[in-house]
Amino acid sequence: MTSPFVPYPEERRLATVMFADIQSFTELAERLDFEEVTDLIKEVWLTVDTAIEAHGGYIDKHIGDAVMAVWGAPYAREDDAERAVTAALAMQSAIADYARLSPRRDAHRMKMRVALNTGWVLAGHVGLRGEYTMMGNTVNVASRLEQQAEPGTIIISESTYRLVRGAFRVRRLPPLRVKGKSELLQAFVVEGALNQPSRMRYRGAGGLETRMVAREAKLARLIELYQIAQSATAPTMAIVRAEAGLGKSRLLLEFTSQLEVDEPVLNLFTAKGLEQTSRIPFFIWKLLWQTYFGLSQDDSPEVQRDKFLRGVQSLWGRQAGVTATAATAVEAAHLIGNLIELEWPDSPYVKESQEAQLDRAFALTRELLRRVAATGPTVLVVDDLHWADEGSVDLLNALLEPAATPLPMLILSAARPGFLRWQPLLNEKAEIITLHSLPILSEVVAAAYPSLRFLPETTLAELARQSEGNPYFLEEMVKSQVYTKADWGRARPSPTGMLTQSYLTASDASSLRDAMPASLHGMLQARLDALSPEARQVALLASVVGRVFWVGAILAAARYSSSMGSGMLNPESVRVENVIQEGLAELVKAELAFPRVGSLFAGEQEYIFKNSLLRDVAYGLLPVKHRRQYHLAVARWLMTYAGPEFAANIADHLEQSGSLVEAAQQYAQAARHALLRGADSEAAWLREHALELEAQASRGEVHQQPS
Numbered sequence: 001m002t003s004p005f006v007p008y009p010e011e012r013r014l015a016t017v018m019f020a021d022i023q024s025f026t027e028l029a030e031r032l033d034f035e036e037v038t039d040l041i042k043e044v045w046l047t048v049d050t051a052i053e054a055h056g057g058y059i060d061k062h063i064g065d066a067v068m069a070v071w072g073a074p075y076a077r078e079d080d081a082e083r084a085v086t087a088a089l090a091m092q093s094a095i096a097d098y099a100r101l102s103p104r105r106d107a108h109r110m111k112m113r114v115a116l117n118t119g120w121v122l123a124g125h126v127g128l129r130g131e132y133t134m135m136g137n138t139v140n141v142a143s144r145l146e147q148q149a150e151p152g153t154i155i156i157s158e159s160t161y162r163l164v165r166g167a168f169r170v171r172r173l174p175p176l177r178v179k180g181k182s183e184l185l186q187a188f189v190v191e192g193a194l195n196q197p198s199r200m201r202y203r204g205a206g207g208l209e210t211r212m213v214a215r216e217a218k219l220a221r222l223i224e225l226y227q228i229a230q231s232a233t234a235p236t237m238a239i240v241r242a243e244a245g246l247g248k249s250r251l252l253l254e255f256t257s258q259l260e261v262d263e264p265v266l267n268l269f270t271a272k273g274l275e276q277t278s279r280i281p282f283f284i285w286k287l288l289w290q291t292y293f294g295l296s297q298d299d300s301p302e303v304q305r306d307k308f309l310r311g312v313q314s315l316w317g318r319q320a321g322v323t324a325t326a327a328t329a330v331e332a333a334h335l336i337g338n339l340i341e342l343e344w345p346d347s348p349y350v351k352e353s354q355e356a357q358l359d360r361a362f363a364l365t366r367e368l369l370r371r372v373a374a375t376g377p378t379v380l381v382v383d384d385l386h387w388a389d390e391g392s393v394d395l396l397n398a399l400l401e402p403a404a405t406p407l408p409m410l411i412l413s414a415a416r417p418g419f420l421r422w423q424p425l426l427n428e429k430a431e432i433i434t435l436h437s438l439p440i441l442s443e444v445v446a447a448a449y450p451s452l453r454f455l456p457e458t459t460l461a462e463l464a465r466q467s468e469g470n471p472y473f474l475e476e477m478v479k480s481q482v483y484t485k486a487d488w489g490r491a492r493p494s495p496t497g498m499l500t501q502s503y504l505t506a507s508d509a510s511s512l513r514d515a516m517p518a519s520l521h522g523m524l525q526a527r528l529d530a531l532s533p534e535a536r537q538v539a540l541l542a543s544v545v546g547r548v549f550w551v552g553a554i555l556a557a558a559r560y561s562s563s564m565g566s567g568m569l570n571p572e573s574v575r576v577e578n579v580i581q582e583g584l585a586e587l588v589k590a591e592l593a594f595p596r597v598g599s600l601f602a603g604e605q606e607y608i609f610k611n612s613l614l615r616d617v618a619y620g621l622l623p624v625k626h627r628r629q630y631h632l633a634v635a636r637w638l639m640t641y642a643g644p645e646f647a648a649n650i651a652d653h654l655e656q657s658g659s660l661v662e663a664a665q666q667y668a669q670a671a672r673h674a675l676l677r678g679a680d681s682e683a684a685w686l687r688e689h690a691l692e693l694e695a696q697a698s699r700g701e702v703h704q705q706p707s
Contacts, residue, residue, distance in 0.1 A: 010124035014589075015072030016084040016160060017121065017139050018057070019146035020048065020091060020114040022065040040104055041065065047094045048112075055087035056080070060133055068143075070134050073123040078588055078595045081118055081163035085190055088114045088154045096152075115146035117157040144178040145187060154190040161188050165257050167597075168193055172261045188261065210475060212254050213447045214438050215247065221433060222255045222412065229410035230377055235399050237411040239385065241420060242435035244613050245472030245520060248414035249383050251435070255412070256381055265376035267292075273387030275612070276546040279648035279670065279686065281679035284382055284392035285365070286340035292372075297602040305342055309333040315371040327364055335361040336368060339391075339677055341645050358678030362398045369399070370407045378409040384612075386419035391679040393423070400429045437469025449478055472611060473520040479591060480527055524617040531586060538583030539592065542607070543618035544630040546649075548596070550604040553637045554580055560633030601641045632657035644673050648686060655693065664693040 022044060045062060052059055052069045056077060060068040069087075071080035095112045102108075119138035126133055141157065149155040161170065169191040175184035212219075222238060229236035242248045259266055271287035280286075289295070293311040295304050309330070316329035334349040339361050344350055350357065372378055382388060382396075396411065413430075420427050438444050442460035446453045448471070452460070467474035528536055541557045542549040558576060584607060587593040592610055599606035609615040622630070635653035638646055651666030667690035674683035 010122070012120055013073040013076065013123045013134075014119070015070050015076075015121045015123070015134060015138065016081045016116055016118045016163075017134060017142040018052075018067075018069045018071075018084055018088065018114060018116045019143045020067050020069075020088070020112055021146065022095075023111045023113060023151040040107065043102070043104075044095070044098065044110070047098050048091050051090040051094050052087050055083045055090065057084065057087055061131075066146075068134075068139075070121075073121065073134060074132070076585075078585075081116075081160050082167055084116050085154070085156060085160070085164050085168055086193065088116060088190065089193060092152065092154060111151035113146060113149035113151050113153060113155075115142055115149050115155040115157075116160050117142035117145060118160040118163060140180060141178065141185070144180065145176070145185070148176055148178065148187075155187050156190055158186040158188070165260065166194070170261055211448055211450065212247065212250050213444055215251055215254075215435070218251060218433055218435065219255060219258075222251075223258075225412075225431065226259065226377075226379065226410050229379075230408055232408050233406040234402065235407055235409050235411050237396075237400060237413070237426070237430040238433055239420065239426065239430045240412070240414040240433045240435060241417055242414075243416060245470045245611065246435045246437065247471045248435060250471070252381055252383055252412060252414055256379070259377075259379060263377055267372050267376055267378040269378075269380040271382050273382065273384040274546065274548055275387050276548060276649050278387045278389055279652075279674075279682060280645050281389055281391040281674045281677040281682055282339040282395065283645070284388045285395060288380065289336070289340055297599060301343065305337065305344065308337050308342055312336070312368060315368060315375075327367065332364040332368055335364050339365075339395075341643065354675065354678045354680070361678070362395055365395060366399055366403065366407060367405070369409060370405055373407060373409050380409060380411045382411075382413045385413040385415040389679070390682050391674075391677065393426075397425050397429075400425075438467075438471055438474075440464045440467070440469050445474065448474065452478065470520060472613070473523060476520070476523045476527055480523060480530065520613065521617055524614050525621070527590070527592060527614075528618060528621065531590065531592075532583070534579050535583035535586035535590075538580055539587055539618045540622050541630065542593070542609070543615050543622070544627065545634050547612050547615045548600070548606060548608045550599070550601060550606055550641075551577075551580060551584070552601075552604050552641065553634050556637035557630045557633040560629060560636070604641065628657045632659060635659075635662075644669065647673060651690075660693045660697040664690040664697065667693065 022041075041064075045067065048067060049059055052067075057069040057071050058073060060070050069084075071077075071084040071087075077083065091114065092112060095110060099108050099110045117138055119136075119141075121134040121136045121138050123132070123134050125131060126135075145155050145157060155173070156164070156170070170188040171191055173187045173189060176187050177184055218240070225236055225238050240248045240251055256268060256270065260268065269288045269292055271284045271291070273284060277283040289308070293308055295307055299307065312333040313329040316332065331349045334344045334347045335357065337344060338347075338350050338357075369378065369380075382392075385393070396413075399407065399411070411430075420432070442457055442464050445460045445463045445467075446455075452463075463474065463477060467477060528539055531539065538554060541554045544557055545553045555577060558580070584593070584595075587607075588595065592614060593607050594610065596606040596608055609618070631653045635650050635657060638650045638653065642650065647666045647670035651663045651670060654660075654663035654666060667686050671683045671686035671690065674680075674686060
């Protein structure tokens with residue numbers, strides 16, 4: 001029977017722990033009457049506690065002039081770490097205001113120091129009163145980091161930084177030595193929030209600490225290219241080439257994260273190619289400019305145009321003395337905006353022939369980037385370039401052409417090897433950095449996963465052997481054990497998230513060898529199989545949408561398919577939306593999918609599968625006979641929520657559903673849309689494919705789903 005004093009169960013939770021204390025408080029207490037001190041601390045904690053609770057924190061305890069708060073317990077959100085750092089900034093601001101405005105004697109002397117750390121804690125009730133509190137190494141590290149913070153500052157650990165990077169301005173500290181830790185700790189000072197986050201960001205539940213290994217030389221070369229680019233007259237381009245799962249995206253992330261910390265002024269543009277958007281002209285550039293200028297799908301078209309125009313004008317104004325072109329900011333905004341779906345009614349500039357207009361838009365894009373680069377080091381990153389639309393790649397090529405004015409910037413991309421066979425210009429102009437498999441060594445595994453270092457050499461060697469040097473395969477093997485609590489001999493996860501050494505036996509390597517699937521495909525299937533039935537069904541329905549998916553699209557597929565008698569989730573249940581949300585939360589916790597900050601569709605929470613291979617495996621588990629109705633449901637949902645630029649994606653879903661006539665109509669619409677943007681080759685393919693589908697429909701042919 002549950003005690004009324006125990007509202008929350010004892011459990012392991014991933015949490016961000018904050019410690020904060022008031023400096024100079026002891027001196028004040030010595031000079032002031034204890035009643036004055038009591039009133040002062042009450043006012044201070046009211047100020048601080050308000051900021052903590054306003055940002056979703058749980059106040060664990062007050063200890064005199066210190067407070068401990070937690071995000072992630074007793075309830076978790078996908079952005080707990082961000083909320084915690086935002087709360088810390090609000091606390092510092094509130095304390096500064098209080099110290100400045102308070103009439104109390106010597107209040108102006110007060111400053112606060114704050115530290116945060118993220119990791120596994122044991123949440124439970126202690127003592128006769130059943131106090132709910134957090135225990136474990138994560139708490140201890142947070143407390144000791146706080147003792148090393150300077151008054152008025154906020155320190156975050158590396159584990160917290162990895163969850164919030166791209167959202168805040170941070171400065172790297174020299175490695176710190178804290179009591180009770182044999183290794184030096186990397187920490188960062190938070191200097192403020194970024195009004196315009198520099199990257200498309202994902203929110204994860206954190207979890208097993210991983211480190212990039214055996215890529216130091218590649219990372220060093222990217223840093224060299226960045227330094228070369230700053231004094232070059234034309235953009236410097238590098239393409240990281242590798243097969244799926246070898247760590248292209250991870251290398252790009254580590255590089256950009258290092259730049260964000262080390263460069264006080266950095267213009268960072270980031271975008272990711274997706275198969276779903278590979279037929280939408282200039283979609284990569286739409287993502288780049290939207291992120292840079294802070295455009296949101298929740299904004300009306302008028303607001304988006306106004307934001308974009310004001311952003312362009314601000315950059316044009318900074319370079320008033322430069323006359324590289326005779327263009328005005330308005331012309332640049334109209335022509336560049338036209339490429340990225342910003343319509344300008346009655347624009348005097350969007351009226352030329354398509355070819356001339358496109359050339360002018362390309363030239364103005366270069367000029368706008370040149371003006372951005374004049375404000376600070378500029379880096380443009382496009383992950384999964386092999387999924388970029390042709391227009392976006394053409395514009396990248398155009399930037400690399402010789403020009404009269406200098407454009408010092410680094411363009412960094414990642415792509416699969418096959419992509420470059422069709423891009424002779426990029427092959428010629430870009431430096432190709434090829435990633436190979438990791439060394440199949442036990443020390444590589446130990447370096448990649450610090451919490452596994454205690455495992456026997458035989459077990460580490462077996463992990464290395466089975467991974468075949470593929471970092472993604474290795475990561476999924478390790479996580480399959482952590483998240484499914486499968487046996488490694490008799491090892492079990494401890495409250496700190498690590499496997500406990502005392503349970504290990506000499507049979508670990510053979511047990512692991514017998515338990516592990518022999519391929520990455522088998523491993524990913526096993527990871528999906530380990531989910532609850534509801535979460536697994538959500539993953540499969542999400543795979544129909546694509547690597548990026550939305551809650552509404554999953555719900556539409558569940559409802560439509562169930563009405564046809566083959567439903568995976570019962571649409572009549574009043575809990576179907578809750579079931580989907582719970583399933584998504586489980587996918588995030590297992591690090592199989594992540595919520596994305598922002599969305600392509602207003603009001604819709606957007607998620608992304610961790611890897612395109614995972615999405616493909618999930619899709620392959622769907623019965624072929626049911627896929628058509630799922631695709632049709634997603635197509636209908638997109639037709640309601642998506643704009644005309646998504647016509648090609650809608651058409652693809654209709655084609656997969658067997659609705660060839662409708663698909664042909666959507667492909668034809670997509671072709672017309674591409675022509676308006678000057679993407680002639682894209683438009684030609686779309687038009688020809690529409691005609692092919694019309695011919696198939698007239699012959700009574702049916703689209704065959706791949707088995």
